[in-house]
Amino acid sequence: MKIATWNINGVRARIENLVAWLKESNPDIVCLQEIKCQDDAFPRLEIEALGYHVETHGQKGFNGVAILSKLKPDEVMRRLPGDEADEHARFMEAAFSVEGGAIRVASIYLPNGNPSNDPVKYPYKIGWMGRLEAYARERLALEEPLILAGDYNVIPEPHDCWDPKVWENDALFLPATRQAFRKIEHLGFTDAVRATTDGVPTYTFWDYQAGAWQKNWGIRIDHLMLSPEAADRLTSTVIEKHVRAWEKPSDHVPVAAYFSF
């Protein structure tokens, strides 16, 4: 099974790329982030025509996540628990039946948090990460394959960006951000790309500005975090970097993991 995550940066602006990529990549499950539309505006017909079920959790103008899947999900949960007042559409989870039991996949769009000295935005990010940790801890007790896939807006290590100096004071790389990420990791989750890559992996995001793609000024912020039961079945990962060179690209590229279920 191939499970992918892709911050698509506007699904309506990117529908041609999405269709072309689905045909080429042929993933079984796709977690999308930043669909930037409400549920009824999602271009579902084009996706369903390729044989995918479509589940969305959108909002007007920005944020929004979706899960596309060849299998029909048994259940879908929208919203990250822990704050009823949080209106941002940044989280959904779907459960699927596979041979041997259930697997769970979450599509995560973790808050950016910049500017990092903002009295609201950065604390929102850190608070959201605490809620994610609480949810992840609870889910681990199920002892099921669980894949937390998405745009974490976290650069885990210095070698996950082209120049750590540049990112020093950025919300994506501050010590408190990386610490909150490690707290989740240390519950028992495996960073799928890190676990399957010898040496330095490539990046998953290149800014639109200043020729960042051409200069390879990238960062690795899109991650698939695996519960032990999922990590046991991990066979390989791929960062589908060539998609960044397509016409009208997203600034993120798809990242996928292969499993033996």
Added chain:
DNA sequence: ATGGCCGCGATCCGCGGA
């Protein structure tokens, strides 16, 4: 690391993104 981007939704500018 921003002179040089991009999507969106309100209108031909502001916000959010990373």
